[in-house]
Amino acid sequence: MANHLLGRPRDPEVRPHHSNGRRPEPAPGLSQAPPGDKVSDYFACNVFNLKTMRTLLPKETFRQIEEAILEGKRLSPEAANSVASAMKTWAISKGATHYTHWFQPMTGLTAEKHDSFIELNSDGSVLESFTGKQLAQAEPDASSFPSGGLRTTFEARGYTAWDPTSPAFIMETPGGATLCIPTVFVSYNGLSLDKKTPLLRSIEALNRAALDILAYFKVDARRVSSNMGAEQEYFLIDRSYFGRRTDLLMAGRTLLGAAPPKGQQLEDHYFGSIKERVFCFMTDAERELYKLGVPVKTRHNEVAPNQFEIAPIHEEANVAVDHNQLVMDIFERVAGRHGLAAVFHEKPFAGTNGSGKHINWSLGTDTGVNLLAPGETPSDNLRFLVFLVCAVKAVHDHGRLLRASVASSGNDHRLGANEAPPAIMSVFLGEYLTKVLSDIERGAPTKETDKEWLNLGIDKIPPVLRDNTDRNRTSPFAFTGNKFEFRAVGSSSNCAFPLTIINAIVAGALRQMKKDIDGGLKTKKPFKDAVLEVLRKYVKESKRVCYEGNNYSGDWEKEAAKRGLPNVKTTPEALEGLILKESFALLDSTKILKPEEARSRYHIELERYAKDIDIEAKLLVEMVESQVLPAAFSYQKELGLSIQALKAVLPKHPSLRSQESLLDEVAGHVGAIREGVGRLRKAMADAEKETEPLKKAQAYCHQVKPRFSMVRRSADALEELAPDKDWPLPKYHEMLFLI
Secondary structure: OOOOOOOOOOOOOOOOOOOOOOOOOOOOOOOOOOOOOOHHHHOOOOEEOHHHHHHHOOHHHHHHHHHHHHHOOOOOHHHHHHHHHHHHHHHHHOOEEEEEEEEOEOOOOOEOOEEEOEEEOOOOOEEEOOOHHHHHEEOOEOOOOOOOOOOOOOOOEEEEEEOOOOOEEEEEEOOEEEEEEEEEEEEOOOOEOEOHHHHHHHHHHHHHHHHHHHHHOOOOOOOEEEEEEEEEEEEEEEHHHHHOOHHHHHHOOOOOOOOOOOOOOOOOOOOOOOOHHHHHHHHHHHHHHHHOOOOEEEEEEOOOOOEEEEEEOOEEHHHHHHHHHHHHHHHHHHHHHOOEEEEOOOOOOOOOOOOEEEEEEEEEEOOOOEOOOOOOOHHHHHHHHHHHHHHHHHHHHOHHHHHHOOOOOOHHHOOOOOOOOOOEOOEEOOHHHHHHHHHHHHOOOOOOOOOOOOOOOHHHOOOOOOOOOOOOOOOOEEEOOOOEEEOOOEOOOOOHHHHHHHHHHHHHHHHHHHHHHHHHHHOOOOHHHHHHHHHHHHHHHHHHHEOOOOOOOHHHHHHHHHHOOOEOOOHHHHHHHHHOHHHHHHHHHOOOOOHHHHHHHHHHHHHHHHHHHHHHHHHHHHHHHHHHHHHHHHHHHHHHHHHHHHHHHOOOOOHHHHHHHHHHHHHHHHHHHHHHHHHHHHHHHHHHHOOOHHHHHHHHHHHHHHHHHHHHHHHHHHHHHOOHHHOOOOOHHHHHHOO
């Protein structure tokens, strides 16, 4: 349903001159003022959620569907038929004529195949029909989706299966409405071909591991859920400019473009007043999202010009992932209505901040207890410390796997670039908690009082920690009061896989915690002593991953190297975290990914990386040869004729030397581009000869990509020299400032 990097240009005839300094006019037919209704009056009106089902389903069917959603119980065929019938009636009442199984293949985007509700009668008439079998399962062609070797091209059979834990919804477009049913996507032999299946498995693994720990504390909970809120950053540019930039169209980022005199150095865009055109887009998009039940909460200008952010209220992880996919989809659709293009690439413009997607992750029980918030009693504090320390241990033990979960060609431009966390996976806890863990490690005695426990003062942990320390916005995995913020995720990324890995590594740490506590209890130790002993051991083993300083600094890189923390800066090397022995063992033991499923993702991402760089290289060559060089040749000719004319009239004029110098400079850049293109073509040909996936990706990373800079440097210099009226590409100052 969505392509979060690309978009279609405006019709060719709509091409306002891009160099006249005037703001392009928005496309006609835009939505005007928001409706008079309160958001609460229409929120989730296009969602087939429990509230809707309660009114449409028989009581017994509703009970079964509620148990299926909340407890994972299997739905009977009769109940499935009843749900399907009610869903069809509801969807048709909303104007839907078709339904689709909405799934998330390994492309990271969403996919759909539409089927109408109609069935043909024997007399040639039609009726609307939708059965429980059609709801529960479909069979899209799986042959053209990435599989990483899980099936061959001729093995086309794949299945989508209904995920009742994420509600169906109506997607409205100017052409009509479609019932979208969130599903998983698996191969003929049941192996995962999508992003959602491992996520659901990780949610269940974490639930089981957390409940085992909560049993020690006698917490009344039937289920533990991982919760997420994804802060989505993005750029907006006028669609007429977007359509004239083939690099933005096909690669999602600009491969050429001289920096404007004014960028973000004045820090005047961040949290600034929102421009009218942007505000109209935002309110229009938010209205569509509210109808889909997406609880977007915050909007603001980001650091770079024409960069913005939207953030939701946190939700259960599976639904939150679906909602983030809908945010990107709706933004692209609605931006087009306003003559804009929404750009989600991690680094669309060189020299300005890139975009990320900060995943706020926490754990909560079905009774409303946040397990990453300290309570008001020593027992609650101890429980909090167990989950906190397990999260730290998880990052320590599986930092390479966590780094692999955010690896992509786009994200390589962000990580470590003084605008995003470095490629070193570390944890920020804040001064107060750092001291608490240090005291636990040392067994530090404190003054005896009736309220203190085991001389460690654990009951002194306040319920609200967010005010006890500043936020560290340079840390990739920072504790922010009652949750962790994973700031290393790229803006175009599907949240599902990073979230899957967070769930997996924390589940693994909790499982180990239970084994170690049980071991202490077998020796007849008191429960509190057994827990503290394990906590002390974990803190000692994991403390090297904790860092409270500036993660952007070179000093941290040196310090991290001393600590033995990996600093994997490029995607081909980072992806090896997926196939480490310990990664295979963790993912297999938690039943999240079988070894062949994990390996398939390694191969898919390597192939994707090589293709990304190959596309960018071909685009760069095409753009300089078909657009930049012709403009340069024209300017060369103009300069040459001007010099000849001056020589004919004033052969000894002192300005001749400076004009000849300018011509020499232009000719030098032309020559450098030709030389750079030749080297780039050679590197591309050599990379394409590689047949082994890792070597091919490495060739594109270390041989092809570095060749971009020589070509771009001279092309951008020509942009600054050539007449503005003759330059064939929209410039940065136009794309970043004219809306």
